[in-house]
Amino acid sequence: MRAGKIVLCLLLLVLATFVPVQAADIDRQGLVGIWCAGDDAERRDSFAAMLSQVESADEPTRQWVQSVLSAYREGDLFCTAETAFRPAGEAYENVLTGERVDALPADANAPFLNIPLRRALEPVSRAVTLVVSPEAAERLGAADGLSRSLGVVPPALIEELYATEPDARVRSALEQVLVGVWLASGDPADQQRAIAALAADPTRQNLTTLERFVDGAEGSLSPSVEAAADEALSKVKLTVQASDILTVLYHGLSYGSVLFLAALGLAVIFGLMGVINLAQAEFVMIGAYVTWFVQEALKVVAPDLLDAYIFIAIPFAFLGPALVGVLMEWGVVRHLYHRPLLTLLATWAVSLLLINIVRVSIGTQNLSFYTPEYLKSGFTVFSEFAITWTRLLSIFFAALALVGTLFVLYRTRFGLRVRATTQNRRMSGCVGVSTRRTDSMAFAFGSGLAGIAGLALSNIYNVNPTMGTSLIIDSFIVVVVGGVGSVLGTAVAALGIGELNAFIEPQYGAVASKVIVLLAVILFIQQKPNGLFPPKGRR
């Protein structure tokens, strides 16, 4: 406080000696003085006062207010005893005189904004942007932000801006800002406008606004408003519910596709050799790490191609784990045919080994993946139902893997051999199929599929050495439900379990969904011990 007063006195002194560069209706120097050294209440009052003046100010003043305000908000306004500086390119600009200096004076420091002040400042700076900015996109962003909190911004100002706003999207965004004001005004025409605006954008937030309005104004509404509100309410509610269901379905689809990717290789190997590969989840992990290596390599070798790294990594993410798979089949699994339980332990040992090799050589921290611009966001289909590109990508990879596997199994010589060996190993051997080589190649193929799963997961999951441990049990359950060695069964089971999970999880939590899924699967096995699509023929 005292320091603030001293500074104010100093400012007054300075005021007497300096001549303002430009006569304006906003007291620039006083504003900067308060912003730099005023106490919280003074600063807050100055925001409101500044806002009321800025509208009628001339263009240069408006620009000045906006630039200084944004610097202030970002912590880039460096105060000295007399004035303040803001960054301008490499140099700094004295905000009062416009002079440029190369380095800040020694006593310059940015005033600290505590959280209540920030909250007060936020709507004000948005309002200033709305008033000043010539860019429709900037105004749109500001209007969107304002709908969360109007703060000290007077609704009359927004109404005025709304009336003069040329851009339709900004207008509708401003409508959302004004909805609360209109609803509370008690004027039927305004209320009608508000209800129409709410109905035009059926989000959950608007649903609660409408509900609160209808509940709160019981009986005090004019009949026409009440009818409109009821109609809008039922329409919005229906839309929100539909979008909720679609969202859950979409999440289930995306989780199911992840499960499918992880389980597909497992199903092929299990169907062919009766071997459960507990290291399958680690192949997923290796796939994700290979993707990361490709990304890092591209950063060095060809930064231009970085945006496409996900697609460039596909062959590597397939071949890397496939190679490890071949080695594992050759070194471990082939010695253990007809001893599936010991294979289980051996593959567990391999998974432990792989996890620890990665842990020691690369570390346990989560890998950071570069998300290309085209994957960053998504789009809102309607209401609350939004599609994110990363999830869509995993669904795309799952579909790709499904089609690819079906093609390989049913349209190639290799697939024919795999199917023959799966059906009757000895007979296939008799007619000249090299079952050894088929096993080896199928193991590589299954491992490669897991690698693709890792690639698809890299932008959704945390990628670290132990990322696979939670995946293996889920994917085995998918294989059990789907039926051994059935690609379509695996797909159906993965989707079913994914959807089941997605429906339970939001309501009861992740643990409950795991418990319920497990219980459901156990009951399912009671009825269909061989899964949805049991293998045909005698064994």
Next chain:
Amino acid sequence: MMTAFVHSISGEGPRDRAYLAVVMLLVLVVFAVPLLGLSPLASTPLGLDGYQVNLIGQVMAFALLALSLDLVWGYAGYLSLGHGLFFAIGGYLVGMHMIKLAYVGQSGVPTFLNYMGLSEFPFYWSGMEHFWVALLGALLLTALVSFVIGFLAFRSRVVGVYFAILSQAFVYVAMLIMSRNDTGFGGNNGITGFQSLFGVPLSAIESKVWLATASALVTLLTLILLRRLTRGPVGKLLVGVRDDEDRLRVLGYETLWLKIAVWCGSGLLAAIAGMLYVPQVQVASPQLLSPMLSIEIAVWVAIGGRGYLYGAIIGAILVNILKFWLTRFMPELWPFILSGAVLLVVVVLRNGLMDPGPTFRFLFESVRRQKVAGKGEGA
């Protein structure tokens, strides 16, 4: 799979000797731990300090756990990767007993219940201050859980790898449940802060000695009991289930109830092992339920050799002593050694240390040729 086990029931000659050696080892532990761990001899160079006694006790509890798994895996042929579930039931109940005992006669509850917003013990803690209630509770709960799992699994003929992973799924889900704070068992940190058992403070050397002795004694008695059981008609039936269950069924045996009985018995043994283990480590946490521990039990049995009972004990002792030693001095190295040992034993040896198979026959050849000429080579 069949031929690898031929020795297990013929069990003559060197096998009997190995069995007797393991029995003698356990008897030795039963007598040596109180002798060397308590006051007159404890301070001599021969004596054991608290850490060593505790280590022996933990290893003995693990040996009992391995024994329980060998009964279902080595004899009935069903690999359970979820025996930690029963181990944890015993462990948690004895933990509850010790906590409740510490709060007898005073108001208030442990912090993990306070955290839940409870000011007194929930109903399922009632009577827990009596040891026999906890014991009975642990056995009944284990019997119930193992019966439900066994009935569901065996009735629908879940076998082999399916059964293994299914049991793993159970223990995994149980771990997820117990890791939650709102389950009321201390969440991730588990139940801890025990003070005494049977009136002896857990920090005293006496309690360590008696717990270790009790663990060794129970393991010894269980070994003798299971040996008798498996060499009798039940053992023959179990091996029948393992080697050709369909044939056994065609011959007219109802294998369902036999399997359920053995499965439940094995679960009960694992629960007792848990009751012996938790007072020694002084914490009952979801770590007991981690899939890793459950798989490690199978690893001990696989390394020791399935279907011999004492093989499981040897495996548990060897692996755990190695683990204690390595995790103390070279914790980074342990996972590599463990996975390497498993791969070596599983891929190269036929049945762990009990039957190294043709590649390593020569190691045992000379010994065997001297002792029993020409016998036991049929495999």
